[in-house]
Amino acid sequence: MSSRWGAVAAYSLLGASTQLLWLTFAPITTDAAKHYGVSAGAIGWLANVFPLLYVVLAIPAGIALDRSFRAALTLGSVLTAAGGLLRLVSDQYSAVLAGQxxxxxxxxxxxxxxxxxxGGYLAERDRPKGIAVGSAAQFAGMLAAFLMGSVMEFHTLLVAQAAIAVVSAAALVVALRAPALYHRSSEHSGFAAFRETWRDPFVRRLCALVFVPFGTFISLTTWIEALLAPAGVSADQAGIVLIANVIAGVVGSALIPVWATKRRRELWIMLVAVAVTAASCLVLAVAPGFALAVLVFTLFGFLLLPALPIVLELSERRVGASEGAAAGLIWLSGNLGGLIVAGVVGALVDHPAPAFLLMAAVVLAAIPLLRGLRSDVEALPSITTGEHS
Structure with missing residues (x-):
C-alpha cells in the first residue's frame, strides 16, 4: 500500500497559512490600531471573527467535504488566497476586515x-503520522505569525503573508487534481452523516473532551499578557512565553501522537497532559513570573497541543468515511470551548490567581471524560505505524 505525501505536504502548508493569516495582528495589536486609526478592540476582532465563524460554519463545511471533498477543499484554498490578497487592496481597516x-x-x-x-492519500499505517504532520503545521503557522509580526515592517508583512497564502493554495489545488488513493463509502451523507456521527457516544465524548483542553489553551494564550502583567511580566516577555509554548506544541504534535498511537497510549498521554496543564495553572496562581511562565508554558505546550491530533486520529479510526463530519464536530466543540472558557476567564482578568485556579479546575474536568473513553479506545483496531517505501 502506497502513500502520496505530496498532497499531505500541500495541505499542511495551506493549514499553516490559515493560522498565519488568523493571527497576523496578534503580536502587533497596538501598532495596527494606530496604523488604521481604530481601537485595540477593533484589531482584536480581526482574530475573534475566526472562532465565531467556525462555530457557525463547522457543520456546513463538514457536510460539503463529505459530499464533494476536492471541490470543498479547493474552495477553502481559493478563499484563503483571496482573503490574503484582499487585505492589500486598500490601506484601510475595512479592507483588512473583509480579508479576514x-x-x-x-x-x-x-x-x-x-x-x-x-485517509484518502495515505496508507493506513501512515495516517496517524499524516494527521500529526498536518496538526503540527497549524501550530507552526501560529508560530510564524508571532515571529513575522515582531520583525517585519507593516506593509511588507501583509505582502509576504499574502504570497504565502497564494503559493500554498496553488500547491494544494494542483495536488488535489490527482484523485485520492483510498476511498471509503458511507451509508449516510450530508446532514444525515452528521446526525449519525453525533449519535455515536464515542464521538460525543471526544467532543466533550476537546472542549476542555482547547478552551483552556485558548484562554491561556488570549489572556496571558494581562494575567501576568501584575507580576511585572512585560508584553514582550509575554510574547516570548507564547512563542515557547507554540514551539513546544509544534515539536510535541510532530512526535507524540505517532508514538502514542503505535503503543496504544493515547489516553495515558492525554491524562499526563491534563495533569501537567492543571499543575501549570496552579503554579502560576501561586507564583506568577516570567521564568516560571516560560517553563510551564513550554511543558504543557509540548504535552497538551498534541491532544488535538490524537483525538482527530481516534475519530478517523472510529467513523471511517464520515471523518469530515467527525472532524467538523470536534473542531466545533474546540472553538466553542475557546469562546466560552476565554469569555469566563476574561471576566476575571483583573484577578489573576482566581483566573488561573478556574482554568486548572476546567482542565481537570477532562479526567472523568478520559476514563469514560477507555473501553471504546481499547476496542478500536490497532494500526501498525511502520515505515513505508
Whole structure:
C-alpha cells in the first residue's frame, strides 16, 4: 500500500497559512490600531471573527467535504488566497476586515479536512503520522505569525503573508487534481452523516473532551499578557512565553501522537497532559513570573497541543468515511470551548490567581471524560505505524 505525501505536504502548508493569516495582528495589536486609526478592540476582532465563524460554519463545511471533498477543499484554498490578497487592496481597516472574514469562512473547509486528506492519500499505517504532520503545521503557522509580526515592517508583512497564502493554495489545488488513493463509502451523507456521527457516544465524548483542553489553551494564550502583567511580566516577555509554548506544541504534535498511537497510549498521554496543564495553572496562581511562565508554558505546550491530533486520529479510526463530519464536530466543540472558557476567564482578568485556579479546575474536568473513553479506545483496531517505501 502506497502513500502520496505530496498532497499531505500541500495541505499542511495551506493549514499553516490559515493560522498565519488568523493571527497576523496578534503580536502587533497596538501598532495596527494606530496604523488604521481604530481601537485595540477593533484589531482584536480581526482574530475573534475566526472562532465565531467556525462555530457557525463547522457543520456546513463538514457536510460539503463529505459530499464533494476536492471541490470543498479547493474552495477553502481559493478563499484563503483571496482573503490574503484582499487585505492589500486598500490601506484601510475595512479592507483588512473583509480579508479576514474571507479567510475565516475558508478556515473550516481547510481544517475540517485534515483526517480526510490523511485517509484518502495515505496508507493506513501512515495516517496517524499524516494527521500529526498536518496538526503540527497549524501550530507552526501560529508560530510564524508571532515571529513575522515582531520583525517585519507593516506593509511588507501583509505582502509576504499574502504570497504565502497564494503559493500554498496553488500547491494544494494542483495536488488535489490527482484523485485520492483510498476511498471509503458511507451509508449516510450530508446532514444525515452528521446526525449519525453525533449519535455515536464515542464521538460525543471526544467532543466533550476537546472542549476542555482547547478552551483552556485558548484562554491561556488570549489572556496571558494581562494575567501576568501584575507580576511585572512585560508584553514582550509575554510574547516570548507564547512563542515557547507554540514551539513546544509544534515539536510535541510532530512526535507524540505517532508514538502514542503505535503503543496504544493515547489516553495515558492525554491524562499526563491534563495533569501537567492543571499543575501549570496552579503554579502560576501561586507564583506568577516570567521564568516560571516560560517553563510551564513550554511543558504543557509540548504535552497538551498534541491532544488535538490524537483525538482527530481516534475519530478517523472510529467513523471511517464520515471523518469530515467527525472532524467538523470536534473542531466545533474546540472553538466553542475557546469562546466560552476565554469569555469566563476574561471576566476575571483583573484577578489573576482566581483566573488561573478556574482554568486548572476546567482542565481537570477532562479526567472523568478520559476514563469514560477507555473501553471504546481499547476496542478500536490497532494500526501498525511502520515505515513505508
Amino acid at each position: 472574514l474571507l479567510v475565516a469562512v475558508a478556515q473550516p473547509f481547510v481544517l475540517n479536512a485534515i483526517t480526510r486528506v490523511a
